[in-house]
Amino acid sequence: MKLSLIGGAIASFGLFANVAQAETEITFWHAMGGALGETVNAIAEDFNASQSEYKLTPVFKGTYEETLTAGIAAFRAGEQPNILQVFDAGAATVIGAKGATVPVQDLLQANGVDFDINDYISGVRYFYADSDGKMIGMPFNSSSPVMYYNVDALEAAGVTPPKTWEEFQSVTAPALKDAGYTALAQSHLPWIFTENFMSRHNLPFATNNNGYDGVEGTKILVNNDAIKNHFKAVQQWQQDGHFEWFGTGWGDNQTPFEEGKVAIWLGSSGSFGGLSQKDLGFDFSATYLPYWEAVTTEPKQTFIGGASLFAMAGKSDAENEATAAFFEFLTKAETQFFWHKETGYVPVTTAAYDLAKAEGYYDEAPAAEVGIQQLSLPAGDNTKGYRMGFYVQIRDVMNREFGRILTGETDVDTAFGKIEDEANALLARFAKTQN
Amino acid sequence: MKRAGFTTHWLPILLLMPQLSIIIVFFYWPAAEAVQSSFYLEDPFGFGSTFVGLENYTDLAGNAEYRRIAWFTVIFTALVTFFSLALALLLAVKADKVIRGARSYRTLIMWVYAVAPPVAGFVGVMLFNQSWGPLTRAFQSLGHDFVLGVNYSDTAFAMVLVSVWKQVPVNFIFFLSGLQSIPKSVREAALIDNRSASGRFWDVTFPLLAPTGFFLLIINITYALFDTFGVIDTLVKGEPGNNPMTLVYKVYVDGFRGNDLGGSSAQSVILMVLVLALTVFQFRLVERRIHYT
Incomplete structure (x- = not known):
């Protein structure tokens, strides 16, 4: 009798405690x-x-x-x-x-x-x-990188948003230039022109299943012809006045698009909210990132x-x-x-x-x-992402070398050689931190 | 004469304790930790680590980019120090001669001192804005397409300019008080001996300002090496990219952005040695040859 009373008291105390720290x-x-x-x-x-x-x-x-x-x-x-x-x-x-x-x-x-x-x-x-x-x-x-375009500018130039980079360089860009626009700018070279370039063209980005299978011996696979040719093309576009680079900062590259100087801007699907709240003075829309037909005829999803x-x-x-x-x-x-x-x-x-x-x-x-549609395109072996250690520094190395390419300080082959060497050194260092 | 002293050894130590404990907790301990972790490669969360000996140091020595940053730091420090001192000295000499409105003139020069480095950097970002910055436009009208954050030397120029602008007021205050402490009798004697104003300045005023000048030299070198961090961070907008940077900013980039504790500790140790060398230089060479009155 007494015991059960005590038991009840404890039980109710427990109950109260629960209520107190609800x-x-x-x-x-x-x-x-x-x-x-x-x-x-x-x-x-x-x-x-x-x-x-x-x-x-x-x-x-x-x-x-x-x-x-x-x-x-x-x-x-x-x-x-x-x-x-x-x-x-x-x-x-x-x-x-x-x-x-x-x-x-x-x-x-x-x-x-x-x-x-x-x-x-x-x-x-x-x-x-x-x-x-x-x-x-x-x-x-x-978010996913997508291609925003100035609808009015493309209409003035009489072109549609390019599906491939080949179309961009032979049709879209020259027409936009004649209409008085710089055709292209982008806001994140490592993310848009490297990581998602690999995904879109289903190219491996690193060994060990893009780094997912472990840190030991993971090497970056960025030094290949597909991406180097892309950067050589970008360099050519820059010389022809079809592409402009405004620095590593995100906003510096977005502003010229908002000001109506640049007709096509590669940004994030997450930029949509900000762009729609602004009074741009022109209609804008978005579509998938272009791809190189010379590299693949079956473009894949981005990550x-x-x-x-x-x-x-x-x-x-x-x-x-x-x-x-x-x-x-x-x-x-x-x-x-x-x-x-x-x-x-x-x-x-x-x-x-x-x-x-x-x-x-x-x-x-x-x-x-557009962002979610692009993320839902067919998947490939290399479209789920990448897993690389010290990747913040690897991106910094990419940004540095890409900046040097676009300011004429270095050439594409040297730059990608350096990125490969420095990134692999960083990956090897990271592997040692994981023991 | 009998020297006043403590009767026991413990009392002075006890009285030093507050100061010592602050130095130990906030300087020696972290410094020792930095030295220790510079010999390891460590998982940022603290789960794994490998003793790598001097590898973090040899990696830096063999890294062409690190040497490039070190070289930039040397040039940057020399430029910032030289221009901050030279401009401040010029302004101080001129301000010293002003009689009417002297106070407001001095206050106008000094108040920049109160601007925090990131704010100074932000002012620079505005002045050099790519599309509407007044200084960008000024350069354009001179025929140079100035682009902050794109062109390496343009960005370096902006960093030097903002850092100098920020530092001139401090030097100005010191130089002005240095000038005002030169006895009037000395100036009057010099006036009789030498009629040329610039001759008087270099023969009499400048040597008498030397103690202030050398003190400021050390202060300015330290400023350019370390305190310009905020200016640089704001001017590169947090993205190092292909922009120039100083050694201290590199420590931040690798340690705080990249979470490479071993590598950035090794870099901090190198900077500690640099500061130590600077201090030794100051005490051994400078303090011995300069006579304070």
Whole structure:
């Protein structure tokens, strides 16, 4: 009798304790500034309002690089957030550090959330997965490079958006030049003209299955004729006044397109939101990245850029449960559609894409669909992405050498030789950090 | 005369402790950590690491790009130091002669001192904006197509210009007070001996300013090497690309952007040695030959 009373007291105490700490609080460090940050905050508020068990606090930590560095420093001090946003180039670093994160697939399954990797759009699916196809990071803000064009300029020149680079150089560019435009600019040479060049033409980018099968002995395969010929063509276009390069900064190359000086600009599908909010003074639209017919007659899909969310290790089961709940909320079709519409980033699941179609979103904004359509084109052996360590520095090396090509400081062959040497040296160094 | 002293050894040590502990925690400890991690290649999250001996250093020595950055740093430091000192000296000598409105004239020169390096860099970004920057236009009218962030030497020019602009006020303050501390009697005596103003400046004023000048030389070299980081980061808009950069910026690029802890630690150690050498130079050569009054 007494025992059961005590037992009851303990039970009710436990119950009370549960009520007292009803909300499990989790933190989310991200790199989404400005309008993007406000959208992240809106999603967090919706999540907090949708249930009463968990409370998510998003924290803006600066650029992608700063966010990753802050996350690493915090992890080493045992103060890591529950969720860390890591960008594409940092994926190898965070995935390589086994024990730093809980694979998102394991996390979701352990917490009873239905998970099927095939629910995700094909170009999104495996970028943040391991070599067995297990999803490690949850794709979040995902974008793909697409070709934006000034509709008025192309009409004035009497041309249609080029499907191939051959068409661009023989038809589109000369006509645009006669109409008074610089035909082409782009905003990210490593991403658009290198990584996605490989994917679009289904060329291997690195050994070891593009780096997914392990760091040991991974070598970059960037020094090949297809891409070198592309850069030689770009150089020629530049001399002919068909292409202009405004530096490594993203915005410096986007501005001339917005000012109507450049007719075609290669940017991110995620740039759509920003472009549509501006009063450009001309109509713009978008379509797929051109490809070289000389290289392939069956162009493939591109893969995503942007960033994904990682569940950091070393957290309690209760907090992991909250993280899983947030991921579930985030991948819901409604949340994804909201994110897609607000920012221009692609919806990562087929369900969200179907919802956007059903809501008639693409009837009012057809250009918003291009990124996701391009990500859903046929896949090839080399279209799921790449996994290379110290990739931020490899990109810096590419940017440096590409800049030198376009300022006439070096020639294409020398530059690609240097990129190959320095990238391989960096990959070998990275392999040594993983022992 | 009896020297005042402590009776025990412990009291002075105890009294030094606050200062010492700050130095140890904030300087010696991190410095030792940097030296240690420069011998390793380490996973940024701290899971794996390999002892590689001097490999991080030999990699740097064999890297043509690192040598190019080191060479740029030398030229950049020399230019920034020279122009900051020369312009400040010129302004100080002129300001020293101004009688009417002297105060507002000086304040106008000095207030740039309060501008933070990234803000100074941002002013540079605006002035050299590719499509509407007034200085870009000025260069265009002179027949030079100036493009910040594209052309290596154009970007280097902008970095030197902004860094000098930012540093002149500090030097100006020091030079002006140096000039004003030269006794009037000395100036009057010089006026009788030499009628040429420039002769008087080089024979009398300049040597008397030497202590200030050498002090500023060291300060300016350190400024150009380290404190120009904010200016450079803003002018390259966070994307190193094919832009020029200094050794300190390279440490940041490899360590904080690239998460290569071993490599960037080795670079920091090289910079520490450089600063040590500079300090030794200052104390051994400069301080001995310059006499402070």
